[in-house]
Amino acid sequence: MDVEVVFGETDEIPEEVSPSVPPVDPDEFFSKNAFRIVFQTNNFFLPQIRDLIDKGEVLNLRPEYQRRLRWNTAQKSKLIESLLLNIPVPPVFLYESDAARYEVMDGQQRLNAVKEFIAGDFALSSLTVLEPLNGIRYSRCPPRIKRALDRASLSAIVLLLESASESAGNRLSMTDIRRFIFDRLNTGGTKLNPQEIRNALNPGPLNRIIVELTRNKLFTEVFDIPAYVETDPNDYYENPQRQKNTLYASMADCQLVLRFFALKDDTNIRGSMKSMLDRAMEKELTDPDADALRQEYIDRFTFLYTLFEKKPFLLPPDEKGRERVSAAIYDSSMVAISDLWAHRTEIMADAAAVRSRMMDTAANPDLLPILTGQGNTATAVKQRIALLRGILRPE
Structure with missing residues (x-):
């Protein structure tokens, strides 16, 4: 099965032009804003x-x-x-x-x-x-x-950790400083992609469960990533077939998981997709809170896997008849079912009709661009989540 994943992280939403401001004395600006790396x-x-x-x-x-x-x-x-x-x-x-x-x-x-x-x-x-x-x-x-x-x-x-305290007056966190340095380092050779940078700069409980969820059996099946069957976890990174898998090799599998955590919070759907994912990745969680989120993700994913008869998030077959999985349908479906979780029993009872509505929507040339996330804006994200809510449970 071919997996189609359209992330569109580089498309920024235009911001308003700031009004002109009076010139600033360079020496004064430096004295107040320079920070010291230790x-x-x-x-x-x-x-x-x-x-x-x-x-x-x-x-x-x-x-x-x-x-x-x-x-x-x-x-x-x-x-x-x-x-x-x-x-x-x-x-x-x-x-x-x-x-x-x-x-x-x-x-x-x-x-x-x-x-x-x-x-x-x-x-x-x-x-x-x-x-x-x-x-x-x-x-x-x-x-x-x-x-x-x-x-x-x-x-x-x-x-050193002292860098954060040295920069306290400028309200720069250690993550801010690491990101600044990382950006300067990441200018030559093979550049890291946005998700590789997020993973490198944000260790912690949230990052841990994201990696764990990418190894989930249903997740690897749906996104066509070689299953994690090695006895020793150290061997995960030596699997030649997994290394050839585009989603795995680019950490796009981690980004797919992160998309759910980023978009399930409606207040975070603003700016570009990249900024949504960056903010979500920087959220600090305790281990119990992260484990609860991990189970929440598994529950929603398993539900949709069952609801769509083991083939969720599919686009209409292409001209060669190949089935393709869409990242946009995936993230909007995950967020929509999370919003409607209290109604999951009636949604499952209406499974055949849900699948029929999904097929009709995908066949509609006016709705398909919304469903597949072709508009890379916060408004388009909200539109496709709303569209999926209507498919799962019409009002």
């Missing part, structure tokens, strides 16, 4: 990096929250070759989440490559300068090469 620089030998990651007490790679497009063996090998040749490697950026505990802001792939090579998870390949080393694993490196690797290091710039 950081320290450390150098870690490669074996130290492995130990810090393996212990998990100081440095957390959090693979479930980071970019899922992993470096291949050739890319990892090039990094090891650069370290052996003493070629300068860009520093990794960490931020202090709790006292003496650090999360990766930028450099996950470099750290992961070092950890895996030292652990013997791959042999060097595709080297051009040190070509005779191709095929060698760390444990079998000749003594001189192993000593060179053990002396090699990566530098790390650590954003």
Whole structure:
């Protein structure tokens, strides 16, 4: 089954032009608005990096929250070759989440490559300068090469918690500062997409349940993502079929889950879709509150899965007869049934009529653009949610 997902995050809603304001003295503006980033620089030998990651007490790679497009063996090998040749490697950026505990802001792939090579998870390949080393694993490196690797290091710039207090007068939170730095870092190479940035900057209970929900059996079935059947969760990220899946690799699966939490709050439906999702992701929750939301999501998704006979959120078949799943129908259906949750028994009793109304709406050329979210505005979002409420339970 082909999955059609239209996110439209880059389409911003025009804002009113601000009236002209008198010129501001640059020196005075700087003195009142500049904020100070507090950081320290450390150098870690490669074996130290492995130990810090393996212990998990100081440095957390959090693979479930980071970019899922992993470096291949050739890319990892090039990094090891650069370290052996003493070629300068860009520093990794960490931020202090709790006292003496650090999360990766930028450099996950470099750290992961070092950890895996030292652990013997791959042999060097595709080297051009040190070509005779191709095929060698760390444990079998000749003594001189192993000593060179053990002396090699990566530098790390650590954003400290004091940055938030230093900026208190400007009302900048640690998240604001991390987002500012992240934006400046995310200018070269392969840029992270908006959801990858949200996941990197917003650890916590909400992020945890979003990742958990993407692994739900019904969710992976509906959105055609390879099921999570591995015994060891660490193997989730090594599944070659899952890595080839566009939704998984781009973290669009996480964004799909987030869309429900963002749009179920009517007061949050304002501005662009990107801003709605950003605000929702920054919401701080306790673990019990997050677990309650997780169950709420599962209940609504399961209900719609049953209501539409295991094929919810479908667009009309294309010219080749292929079934496609629509993100817009998904999020509006989820929000609509949540709004009508008190009437779920009568809606299920009327299931055949609900499915018929959905087919009629999808076949209507005037209503289909509303149903599929072709208008990327807050008004269009509210319109399609209202349309789905009418399909589920006509007034």
